[in-house]
Each structure stands twice: as C-alpha cells, then as structure tokens.
Amino acid sequence: MRLRLYNTYTRAYEEIQQPKDRKLGVYCCGPTVYGPAHVGNFRTYVIQDSVLRLLKLLSNDVCYVRNLTDVDDKTIRGARDAQKALSDYTQHWIEVFQKDCDRLNLLPPTVEPRATATIEAQQDLIKILIQKGHAYERGGSVYFKVSSFKDYGRLSHLDARKLETQSTNSAGRSNDADEYDRDQVADFVLWKAYKPEDGDIFWNSPWGKGRPGWHIECSAMSHEYLGKTVDLHTGGVDLCFPHHENEIAQSEAAYGGPFVRHWMHIAHLKVEGQKMSKSLGNLLTLDMLQDRQYTPSAVRYALLAGHYRQPLNFTFDLLKASQVALQKIHAFSQKLAQMCNVSLEQLKSLQTTIVLPKECRFLKAFFEALCEDLNTPKALGCLFLFIRKMPTVEVPMFPLLLKEWAACLYALGIDLNEALQEEEVHVPLPVRRMAEQRWQAKLARDFKAADDIRKILEESGWKILDSKDSYKVLPL
Numbered sequence: 001m002r003l004r005l006y007n008t009y010t011r012a013y014e015e016i017q018q019p020k021d022r023k024l025g026v027y028c029c030g031p032t033v034y035g036p037a038h039v040g041n042f043r044t045y046v047i048q049d050s051v052l053r054l055l056k057l058l059s060n061d062v063c064y065v066r067n068l069t070d071v072d073d074k075t076i077r078g079a080r081d082a083q084k085a086l087s088d089y090t091q092h093w094i095e096v097f098q099k100d101c102d103r104l105n106l107l108p109p110t111v112e113p114r115a116t117a118t119i120e121a122q123q124d125l126i127k128i129l130i131q132k133g134h135a136y137e138r139g140g141s142v143y144f145k146v147s148s149f150k151d152y153g154r155l156s157h158l159d160a161r162k163l164e165t166q167s168t169n170s171a172g173r174s175n176d177a178d179e180y181d182r183d184q185v186a187d188f189v190l191w192k193a194y195k196p197e198d199g200d201i202f203w204n205s206p207w208g209k210g211r212p213g214w215h216i217e218c219s220a221m222s223h224e225y226l227g228k229t230v231d232l233h234t235g236g237v238d239l240c241f242p243h244h245e246n247e248i249a250q251s252e253a254a255y256g257g258p259f260v261r262h263w264m265h266i267a268h269l270k271v272e273g274q275k276m277s278k279s280l281g282n283l284l285t286l287d288m289l290q291d292r293q294y295t296p297s298a299v300r301y302a303l304l305a306g307h308y309r310q311p312l313n314f315t316f317d318l319l320k321a322s323q324v325a326l327q328k329i330h331a332f333s334q335k336l337a338q339m340c341n342v343s344l345e346q347l348k349s350l351q352t353t354i355v356l357p358k359e360c361r362f363l364k365a366f367f368e369a370l371c372e373d374l375n376t377p378k379a380l381g382c383l384f385l386f387i388r389k390m391p392t393v394e395v396p397m398f399p400l401l402l403k404e405w406a407a408c409l410y411a412l413g414i415d416l417n418e419a420l421q422e423e424e425v426h427v428p429l430p431v432r433r434m435a436e437q438r439w440q441a442k443l444a445r446d447f448k449a450a451d452d453i454r455k456i457l458e459e460s461g462w463k464i465l466d467s468k469d470s471y472k473v474l475p476l
C-alpha cells in the first residue's frame with residue numbers, strides 16, 4: 001500500500017514516495033505563539049499527525065519539521081501588552097501548545113525550530129535574493145520583487161490582475177506603513193525596518209535594525225532542515241495564498257526549484273456552522289472543551305470525522321458521538337485482547353514498534369481508505385463495519401489480528417490509556433485488593449496462597465493475567 005494525496009499544485013492525486021537516498025522531508029507551518037491554539041488550528045495539526053502516522057506505518061523514514069512562529073506582529077504586540085520580553089512571552093505559549101499537542105496524542109516533530117533561532121539563515125537568504133535581483137531595499141525594509149518570478153501565482157492559480165487585489169487585501173497595505181514604499185503593490189516584505197513600537201525587539205542586519213517578515217521564516221527554516229526540496233509541505237487552506245505562494249517564490253528564486261514536490265492544504269473548521277472568530281466568541285480551546293467534560297481524545301476523534309479537504313462543522317453533537325464511538329473502540333479492544341489472551345497493556349505496547357503488515361487480512365479496507373487521500377470518514381466506517389461483523393478468527397491468526405488492530409489504533413492516534421483507566425475503574429476495590437495480595441504472595445514465592453486467591457477470584461468472576469513484572473485483572 002502507498003499513500004496518495006491530492007496535490008494542490010498539480011491538482012492531481014499523487015503518491016508520496018520515500019526518496020532512496022535520504023529521509024522523506026515533511027514541513028508543516030506551525031503555530032504563531034501568542035495565545036492558546038484553537039480547535040481549528042488543531043484540525044490542521046491532527047490531520048498532519050495522521051499523515052505522519054500513516055507514512056511511518058508504511059515504513060517511510062520521515063524528517064518532520066514543524067516550526068514555531070515566535071516573532072511577528074501578533075507576538076510583538078502580545079509581548080508589549082503583557083510587558084514581557086518577547087522570548088518569555090512566547091516561551092509560555094510554546095509550552096501551552098506543546099502540552100495541548102501531548103493531550104491530543106500528536107507525535108513530536110523531528111525538529112521544531114523557532115523563527116528567532118534562525119535569523120541568520122533568514123538574512124543569508126535575503127542577501128541571495130538581493131544579489132540575484134529578486135529583492136530590493138527601501139528605507140531599511142527589503143521587498144521581494146514579484147514581477148521577477150515568472151511562476152508567481154501558480155499554486156493558488158491567480159492571474160496577474162487578481163494578484164493585485166488579493167495582495168492588497170492580504171498584505172494589509174492600509175495598516176502597515178512599511179509597505180507604502182514598495183515598487184509594486186504585489187511585492188511583499190522580507191525584512192521589516194525597525195519601528196519605535198517594536199521596543200527592544202530587533203536584530204541588526206545589513207539593512208539596519210529590523211526583523212524578518214513572516215514568509216521568509218518558513219523558507220529559511222525548511223531549507224535549514226530539509227534542504228532545497230521538501231517532499232511534502234502542508235498547512236491550513238488559508239496559507240495557500242499569500243504565505244505558501246511567497247515561500248515558493250523566495251525559495252525557488254534563491255535556490256532553484258522545485259521547492260516542494262507535494263502541497264497539501266487542509267480545509268477550515270467551523271463551529272456550529274459558523275466561521276470561528278474572536279468577535280463571535282466561538283474560539284474553542286482544549287481547556288474550554290475539557291471544562292465541559294469533553295476529553296482531548298474525543299476532540300481528536302471528532303477532528304478526524306470529516307474528510308480533510310471539506311470544511312468540517314464542529315458541533316457538540318459531533319463531540320458526544322465521538323465519545324460514544326471511542327468507548328466502543330475501547331470496549332472492542334478489551335474484547336479482542338481477552339480473546340487473544342493478552343492484556344490491554346500488551347495490546348497498547350504493540351503500537352510502539354508497529355509497521356503495517358505486508359498483507360493485511362482483517363483491516364485492509366480501513367488502511368486502503370486512509371491511503372486514498374486520507375479518507376478518514378471512510379476509514380472509520382470500515383472500522384465499525386469490522387467491529388460489527390468480525391469474522392471468526394483461528395488461533396494461529398491472533399498475532400496478525402492484534403498487529404493490524406494495533407496499527408489501526410496507531411493510525412488514528414488512539415493510545416488506549418483511557419481504555420486502561422476505564423478497565424481499572426470497573427474492577428471493584430475488594431477484587432483489586434485480593435489481586436494485589438495474590439501478587440505479593442507470588443513475589444514472596446508463596447505459590448499455594450497465590451493459587452488459593454486466584455481460585456477465589458475466579459469463583460467470583462475475575463481472572464488474572466500475569467506479565468513479566470505486572471498483572472491485570474479482567475472479567476472472566
């Protein structure tokens with residue numbers, strides 16, 4: 001099986017291929033760290049995480065870079081309002097973001113570079129662009145000369161006329177005084193000259209004091225960690241223009257192409273049918289949802305309920321349904337573990353070394369749906385069909401069945417911790433006490449006492465599964 005994804009650049013479905021001589025380079029535009037990320041942002045990160053998980057299951061060797069935008073207008077404004085140093089201010093929001101990622105069971109990136117740690121690389125890139133005639137300096141700021149790059153607009157399929165109006169809107173010309181000096185309205189800023197409101201936030205450069213523009217940060221960071229060509233570059237659909245268009249222009253003008261082989265864009269999340277925005281008061285964070293008793297795992301599941309290229313309507317009904325679906329998956333995992341005579345813990349630990357079996361026998365349809373443009377709703381449908389109609393399985397096939405089920409949970413990012421907790425909650429305290437007495441007796445090599453307790457437990461409907469250094473109590 002191979003993963004095929006829709007490529008925004010070519011408008012075609014294309015296979016993601018592992019390069020022979022190096023790691024598969026994946027770059028994701030990360031968060032701007034000036035506040036907590038909202039569920040919309042997390043739709044994008046959860047989808048990116050699902051791609052990473054699938055690539056790993058398919059034996060790809062991936063270098064996954066997700067940056068942190070820790071200097072831009074919003075972070076500078078936030079630090080100033082909070083009367084904090086920029087680095088202290090962003091450090092706090094970085095930690096909040098990373099904690100949220102852990103709660104959603106997102107795999108950590110191979111590298112998570114901060115924009116402020118790569119200023120030199122950004123300046124070097126700007127110098128190359130000036131030297132090659134693609135950029136010019138005006139009043140201490142440096143701009144990219146869009147007319148010098150003939151492929152500009154190819155990703156977002158903009159024609160030159162639209163480009164004028166789009167970039168006027170998106171670049172925020174009216175509220176960024178720096179940009180009045182541009183030769184052409186479509187030109188975008190690479191280096192921003194210092195303004196008094198920047199306070200003590202500036203870096204020295206050949207063009208005077210200032211700071212980088214947002215777009216140059218990603219071009220420099222991806223080049224630093226993945227080289228000239230990125231195999232897969234992803235982000236929310238709003239980044240397609242101008243951010244990704246500008247990344248292509250900067251990188252290809254400086255280093256030659258192609259900058260990216262495959263572009264993947266994730267459609268936006270709406271909340272109860274409305275666009276998410278501060279003014280509508282519907283920006284939902286994980287903390288807000290947890291206050292309403294929705295677990296991060298239910299949020300993750302809900303974010304996978306729709307196909308990533310369609311807008312997803314995030315509702316409380318969807319969250320409730322996700323919680324129920326997860327419980328069914330937990331219950332089935334328990335049933336399967338019991339049937340195959342392993343503990344839930346053992347099933348969980350299978351996920352850490354998982355590679356998708358070459359020949360899937362039980363959950364082939366699930367993985368095929370994921371490989372076909374990451375069709376998560378179809379895959380979930382296949383999963384529940386399997387749960388409802390599980391075939392009779394011969395004992396020699398148990399290891400394969402467990403492996404496929406563990407791979408399936410890994411692909412969805414379901415780690416079974418909650419199932420383990422649920423399992424423990426359901427074992428009554430007196431039973432747990434007796435089980436512990438038995439374990440202690442066994443450790444003390446008092447096997448008769450241990451066997452006697454085991455029998456009593458079995459008579460009351462509980463069995464004990466021992467592993468090397470622990471045990472599990474399960475209903476008979």
Ligand code: AMP
Nearest residue numbers: 031032040041043044235236237268269
């Ligand atoms: P930002 O922190 O604003 O740079 O956004 C981080 C990521 O979240 C980017 O890839 C955005 O495209 C994405 N994003 C922002 N809003 C939404 C949304 N409502 N739904 C899905 N993705 C979003």
Ligand code: ZN
Nearest residue numbers: 029030218243
């Ligand atoms: Zn970016």
